[in-house]
Amino acid sequence: MEEQRVNELKDPSASKKDELLKRRKKQVGGAQGDSSGTASQGEISPEEAAEQAAVMRSQIHLFWGNMLFERSQIECKLGLHDWKKNLDVAVERFKLAGASEADISTVLKNHCSNEEAAAGHEKKVEDPISNVVDKGDN
Template identity: 65%
Template sequence: MCAARKRIPVDESAGKEVVSAQLQAAYGWVKESYSLAREKYEEALSIKPDFYEGLLALGQQQFEMAKLHWSFALANKIDLSNWDSVETLKLFDSAEEKMKAATEMWEKLEEQEANELKDPSASKKDEMLRRRKKLGSNGEITPEEAAEQAAVMRSQIHLFWGNMLFERSQVECKLGMDGWKNKLDAAVERFGLAGASDADISMVLKNHCSNGDAAEGDDKKVQNSNTDNVNGADKSESRHET
């Protein structure tokens, strides 16, 4: 996933045919890398179905694939009025479905662990500590520390979800579809829940394609599908890598 998300340079000073060939090769390489990442995440989930971090990562993979399709369409200067957006929108749907399922899975686990920390039963506490060690946590943890970790994770989930909604609203806005404004409003709400400042949210909104001068920014994003407003999600993704 990390390798696929890195920028792949295309020499725009070369001839049109050369640039087209470079773009196609870059697209094919990134698409294959994302597909391999999906296979690994699915293998992880087949071993441990309640591995919420693997499900979050799979949602990220679907999100990145959707952005890749969109970026490739823009880079090729395809007539969007005739562009088939079905697969791209399905990827956005899949990403959000996995995000929702992973969040519910995580919330249940957090509630269970919070109850176990309050339970005086040594056996339950030991069981909870063993589970945390398997997930990478070390040593004893207090209820306060657990609550702080949960707050950080919740913030990252809201940020990631907001990014997905924002990017989809961009796509739907450019395609002239109804409903893009609702998704943008939902994204802003998620950013607020994640703890983003009003200034940061305003800056992101200025880059939305609904502002007429944002079209140029869309072309720039083709060169790197990891846009500035998803930097926060990188921090979350780092917890999911295996």
């Protein structure tokens, strides 16, 4: 279940692609079963063409968002000031791609700009523990 969620995070349109492939296999199987041979394997219905276009748009938005996200990571690590702008645009692209809010928040939590906050939080957690151990030794 978790692996499926990770795959959906990477490509939210994967289930759409699987559905499309199943339909295409059914159509090809049906076309091969025709004795007339008039059905061509290259022909697709207008609905299927529209669905393919929607899936492709979703993938483009996802890949574009990933590129901007990675760029913002690099700019953040280099100390450049425009990293936040690229991160915001990446989030917009993820939304256009159909990514869930949970997936987007996970991506934002994994951004390198949050490493400093996470490191500071870990130190805060470690300090009380070491203080308790020190007091117990006295």
